[in-house]
Amino acid sequence: MQTNYKFPDDLGHFGQFGGRYVSETLIPALLELEKSYIEIKNDKGFQKEVSHYLSEYVGRPTPLYFARSMTEKLGGAKIYLKREDLAHTGAHKINNTIGQGLLAAKMNKKRVIAETGAGQHGVATATVAALLDMECEVYMGLEDTRRQSLNVFRMKLLGANVKGVSSGTQTLKDAMNEAMRDWVTNVRDTFYIIGSVAGPHPYPMMVRDFQSVIGHEAKKQIIKNEGKLPDLLVACVGGGSNAMGLFFPFIQDRDVKKIGVEAAGEGIDTNRHSASISKGRVGVLHGSKTYVLQDENGLVKGAHSIAAGLDYPGVGPEHSFLNDEGLISYTSVNDTEALDAFKYLSEVEGIIPALETSHAVAHVIKIAPKMPKDSVIVICLSGRGDKDILSVNEYFEKDEKMHQ
């Protein structure tokens, strides 16, 4: 089944979603960025440069690993892991920062800024800045600098200046506000490397395109291994970049089911979760129209998740669109289930996943047993869990005390 999926439109709209909701000061910069991006997208030289760094520096293609033990234990569908955790810096985020970093260099920008939640995008940006000899400033909520302290140290080692953000909920949302404020102030010489398929046009499209390498590789690999397309793709959704990266190359393949997993935090019916699609309402946040967790007066609510990278009250606009079109399904997994999956994958496969990624794993643990043995699931293993071991340890210790 092939249909023609052609989004976004010229103004960055995915149906009613997306767009460019920013102050006029930034519009010329976004137009310039869009123009430069479209140029390099069709430029063979640039694409070759990106491919070079992705293979020689990032280590792509990442393996598509058949998780035999997990498959046997769960007793249902065959489970494959797309190993983005093995990419340089330990998560998919580097696919995007290589692309945007090289584009920044092309546009003669000497300074890059980024927002980060889990710190993976911050590390990936700091890495590319070191590689390309650029000044780098990373905004990170103070709450996240605590729970992802290892990544703060990594960014500093890489020469980046990490700016703790004390406003609002002190998490990803506020880091993004602060990065936008920096950008609007220094827009003439600064390139803002957004870390997910969020923000104003052209970011959702551009980040999707840079991350699509995940799905393109996975498609080839699964056909080689299984001789057919997978039945189901599963990925966690914060802003939604690893999910778009895996799903997008399969978007015309309607028989391949796709499930995005949001963070249910302490429960989807509590006030403490990050399930923007499941529980949000259409609104405008950080430059695009999308599903947003908010109150009846249009004030954005604080989100919650044990995974800093999912702890965000919005979601990339294309996900909102794909949800409404019924092309992708979304579900959610809570903190406890994610922690269990974190442990499970570590013990069963010897792979410690990021807490974000653990949400995708948790959902597969739930559904794989109910699927036929000849069906095939691909999980986007978006990142490794080294960054999380300190805070997970704290959780387990607390938990032990509670049960003594």
Place this chain on the structure above:
Amino acid sequence: MRIKSKFNELNEKKKAALVTFITAGDPSLKDTKDIVLKLESSGADIIELGIPFSDPMADGPAIQLASERAIKSGATLTKILKLVKAIRKQTQIPIILFGYYNPFFIYGLDRFAKDAKKAGVDGVLVVDLPPEESYEFKRSLNKENLDLVFLLAPTSTSDRIKLVSKNCSGFIYLVSVTGVTGQRPNMNYSLQPLISEIRKYSDLPIGIGFGVSSSKQAEEISNIADAVIVGSALVRIIEKNGNNIDTVLKEMGDFTKQLSKACYRV
């Protein structure tokens, strides 16, 4: 209509309009009413009421904090419209609501336009709503004859100036610097070329804001533009004096008088 006649009236007096911004509900909605009346009696010509938002991306620290205080005091768009209605009973000063798009969008664009008109609002400025995304809201506002004010910035190209001029009504808000709102002791007045460029495409009054905090700056702007817009410097008075509303009113009054005097062209 109030905005237009105000500019006409001031033109005859050879005065630039003094546009004063405060966040509605900071420190409380009741205080906002007293502050507005005080601003007017001290020489303010147009009032901008900030609609507090949880994520004020375009604002510096002063207005961020004001927004937080206002949200804490319970200010919502619904209550702010009620407040305008109450203020309208006592003054005919033009009132513009200044905010981020989401609260308006969630209120409902048509419903907002109707209620705002009824309350006595004259116009709206939405920081994160460029012309491309504004057509729906503009339709709603047009039906009620409410102005939609747009921003231009030092980064604006001729194409942008053309597009904004075509869609803007009331006046054009020229952002003096690239950056967020907030006081800036040293402003760079190379704005004349930009103003001349805007003049090619629009006859609307041009106001200059973002960073204006002294009479001296107000005086300089008055000689090149039609309106002087002051926000953070006023909001800081509330920040400094907390809940001591008498001191806030006195300091606001004194400062506004100085600014107003500086708006007369020499």
